[in-house]
Amino acid sequence: MKRFFLDVILLALFVAEMCFHHLPKILHEILGVAFAVAVVIHVAINFRRFKALFKKISPRKIFIVSTDFFLAIFSTIIFFAGAVMSNFLFVELVSFELRRNMTLHQLHVAVPYMMMILLGLHVGLHAQELRQKFLGSKKFFNAAILIFAALGAFGFFFNRVHDRILMKHIFATPATDLHGIIFAALIFGGIIFFALITFLLDKKIFRR
Numbered sequence: 001m002k003r004f005f006l007d008v009i010l011l012a013l014f015v016a017e018m019c020f021h022h023l024p025k026i027l028h029e030i031l032g033v034a035f036a037v038a039v040v041i042h043v044a045i046n047f048r049r050f051k052a053l054f055k056k057i058s059p060r061k062i063f064i065v066s067t068d069f070f071l072a073i074f075s076t077i078i079f080f081a082g083a084v085m086s087n088f089l090f091v092e093l094v095s096f097e098l099r100r101n102m103t104l105h106q107l108h109v110a111v112p113y114m115m116m117i118l119l120g121l122h123v124g125l126h127a128q129e130l131r132q133k134f135l136g137s138k139k140f141f142n143a144a145i146l147i148f149a150a151l152g153a154f155g156f157f158f159n160r161v162h163d164r165i166l167m168k169h170i171f172a173t174p175a176t177d178l179h180g181i182i183f184a185a186l187i188f189g190g191i192i193f194f195a196l197i198t199f200l201l202d203k204k205i206f207r208r
Contacts, residue, residue: 003045010038011191014119018112018187021172022180029082029089036079043072060202067121074115081108106167113164116187120194127199145192148185152193155186 013035020028043050050068053061081104083090091099098104123130156162159175175186 006038006042006045010035010042013038015184015187018116019180019184021176022183026088029086032082033089039075064125067118067125071115071118071122074111074118077107077111078115110164110167113161116190117194120191121198123191124195124198125202127195145196148189148192149196151185152189152191155190156193159186161190
């Protein structure tokens with residue numbers, strides 16, 4: 001149960017960080033540090049489970065390890081770029097020239113959207129565990145998943161995620177003009193959209 005609550009906190013922090021347009025910059029940086037700490041705790045708690053993936057290796061385990069590996073790489077890039085771009089917490093530690101580096105700015109915007117997709121894969125691969133926690137309200141759980149997945153599919157195009165991943169210079173999209181709660185729902189829905197696809201493919205390919 002502790003792992004589950006930590007996962008919920010991680011997901012909430014990630015979504016909140018993606019809504020930086022709607023947050024004070026100082027709060028964005030504070031939540032970023034909190035997210036980094038939560039990621040380290042998450043890795044430490046689940047390290048034994050990760051090591052177990054290397055026993056009796058299978059295509060599914062290779063996929064899980066690859067997903068986790070790139071999540072770790074993308075998290076590191078995001079944290080490093082965020083610290084370099086800091087205007088408050090780490091401003092004294094970085095030179096002005098490095099803080100204004102355009103490539104780092106583009107990475108800090110693009111990589112979180114790549115991570116959103118990877119988080120969807122990660123959640124989808126562990127969907128069976130999550131479903132067991134909602135056995136008492138299975139219909140509600142399934143309905144919520146479908147609603148958020150639909151929002152995520154809509155948000156993928158409305159927020160020009162494909163252009164962001166290609167590191168095109170985009171600051172605002174039609175989605176960023178929406179209320180912060182709606183924008184957060186689109187981001188969360190994006191994770192659920194890819195989680196649902198992964199869950200269905202997992203059942204079809206790896207668990208048949």
